[in-house]
Amino acid sequence: MSYVYKITIVAAVGGLLFGYDTAVVAGAIGFIQQRFDLSPAMMGWIASCALVGCITGAMFAGYLSDRFGRKKILILSAILFAVSSVGTAMPHELSWFVVFRILGGLGIGIASMISPMYITECAPAAIRGRLVSINQFGIVTGILLIYFVNAGIAGLYDEAWNIHTGWRWMFGSGIIPSVVFFILLMFVPESPRWLIQAGKAKEAEEILTKINGAAKAKTELAEIEAAIHTETGTFAELFKPGLRTALIIGIILSIVSQVTGINAIMYYAPEIFKSTGDGSGSALLQTILVGVVNLLFTIVAIKYVDRAGRKGLLMAGSAGMAICLAIIGMAFHMDAVKGYLVLVAILAYIACFALSLGPLTFVVIAEIFPNRVRGRAMSICLFFLWASVYFVSQFFPMLLKSIGSAYTFWIFMGTSIVAFLFVWKLVPETKGKSLEEIEKSWHKTGTV
Template identity: 45%
Template sequence: MIKNEKETAGQNIPYIAGITLIATLGGLLFGYDTAVISGAERSVQLYLVDSLGLSTWVHGATISSALIGCIIGGAISGVFASGIGRKKTLILAAILFFISALGSGYPEFLFFNEGEPTMGLLYMFNFYRIIGGIGVGLASAVVPVYIGEIAPANMRGRLVSLNQFAIIFGMLVVYFVNWGIASGESVEWLNSVGWRRMFLSEAIPAGLFGVLLFFVPETPRYLSMAGRDEEALQILTKVNGGHRAREILSEIKNTVEHHSGKLFSYGKTVIVIGILLSVFQQFVGINVALYYAPRIFESMGAGKDASLLQTVVMGVINVIFTVVAILTVDRWGRKPLLMVGSIGMAVGMFAIAGLAYFEIIGISTLVFIIIYTASFMMSWGPICWVLISEIFPNKIRGKAVAVAVAAQWTANFFISATYPSMMEFSGAFTYGFYGFMSLLSFLFVWKMIPETKGKSLEEMEQLWKGKSSHLADSKVTAGR
């Protein structure tokens, strides 16, 4: 109890909460933008793919085209976050979200006629989706970093996990929006008008995010690295209280001044771990369940409205189990949650593979999809972002997070774009592959991931500094 009081003494909880909630709107838009396609993908296929006589591969690439932007956004996030700051990078992301919402909803703007699909229109639709994807890539990298650099160590896991809650809540919101738009309407109306309204609806949260960002501060760690120590101290004082603020600023300056900032200046291990965290989060197949959920449920025999409603049910389950992660991440630690989640995902996917092999379609499929997604949402969903925000040292955080996030979106694009073709080959093989990746993710966490619960960002830096120094000493000894 005394330790807990010492940790929280001087902390301005309302101020921290306000900043975090505004920042997590970036996560909400991340979820909104990536899941809005789930309600519109069949209509987009009919309007822009089937009408032009194009292949299943083009359909998969079109539905996943935003992920190309996500890869670009993730790759350039380090340059922007380190160059113009975390806050301005998020403002840029908000602008891109807004443009994408309007353009994806009405890709004919200026250059094309509505109702006359052409290859040029297909390219323009994909262009607007890629613009939104760049926003997602920037937000997915910078929001966890922003929160992680603002939050005190004792609550960092919960606050960064709130970003995942916002992502899943954004998906749930858009599932409701899509269902509300489609409910009671004809298939013809949905294919001509409804899908446009789904995309256009994103402009509302995007505009709100952009406006509210003007009321949050830049992160103290970025300010210190930019030589703006007085501003950094002011924000640290607001967050942690005066005495603790000076200690934290001293720790930040010490870590910033003693390393070059080159990507591998702390060794390769931490970079490899960040990349593998990101790749495994996608190779377990989660975005297949999110992007193609209505179609999966339709394949189980549900109608259009029922499949969208079942997607809403799945979204509610996702939110509930993300809350479980938020409540337990700073109590149980990161590794236990990841390992339990990997086991649950493997059980769910192997069961779905077995049902697909024996062509059993029914409520059991829905049950195992829920087991799979719930396991992901209480573990790899939020915890991957928590770890990415905290394992990298201050000096290389912007660059290292950019590499990890670019790897994540590349893996996401590969998995999502190949899903239709893999399902044509074999549903049992497809889901079995995701189950196997879930097992590998368990072994990866067990063997390679360090526990970061309760450690400050500067303490994590000392961990990698020690490991890189030990490795260098070993090489010198071996060379003698």
């Protein structure tokens, strides 16, 4: 069992880079805005331009991973992260900054899809939810880490230095985890399910034996081979009855996980806290609190996801998020943003997200699709996820300016209510089922 945890942790470093590279902009965006005198629309573009790469990376990662293997494409993402980290630290023109951020976005889009898929295809059914949630632990660790790095860099010198140079150091710091990820990937195996699909059953059996033991490995090998023989591996298969339902669930879950406002808070947290009257230094420290709460409650999700199940946690989290967003909106509406009310409500919102939509969206979409089409199906879902992130990140500053903070957060409250209703009515419970059992259930009944 220790073997599967080791390869899970390595794959989760891809999640760490995902979190690190997406959240670095939170500490830098205010300084970039002052350096280049950005309008709200341009501020949204600079914060969200990497998401263009994320969308593209997610679109093609499935096809590439189905053709070349999960491990090779993860290595590609590590290279893209490294190139982006160096490139964004160097240019003096925004156009080149945008180019390198989009390259980094390609790496994020790839890692956001391949890391949870790789873990899913290696994990025993009994602890699959926990192991895939470790990828989310990697994401929130990356977010928290870059919050500390951003605050440390911002505290080195004065505001003028941060506006001219400090933000470059923030982006450039990503080279270190990128190189670590690249090196660690040299020591993990390929996904056993992909190996079987590629006709390398002997190699797959060796890996399954290390994960499950010899007796269980032979049984699982036979189940995987039988499942693969019933699949065509084409996009058309996803639109057949049963799997069509799975695809719709995956797409909608991907969208609602993001339009509930999480990335607006993660990307713009320091700016939100500044709007309550705090200076940039205090706002960055409060942002670290956001990262700490995100990390702690992700650990809670990891502990309980295979015990409480996916559906219950998703419903509880989305309901809690709606309540917190209602409070945040009311605080801004009544001009009661001084003190700790907004901070506490935001932290509670983060806790609810970390318990539910944060880790469990990736758990569900990684386990509901058949082996041969899992890469392409997840690409479709992650395309919609990153398109939703882009939409929220691009328009959040403009919403704040046009309709105000209160109504902006109430919009997110409404989408959280939609998320609750969607999970309640449509998302199946998959805890404790093997990937092959989940697949058979779709084929037989159209539901799990």
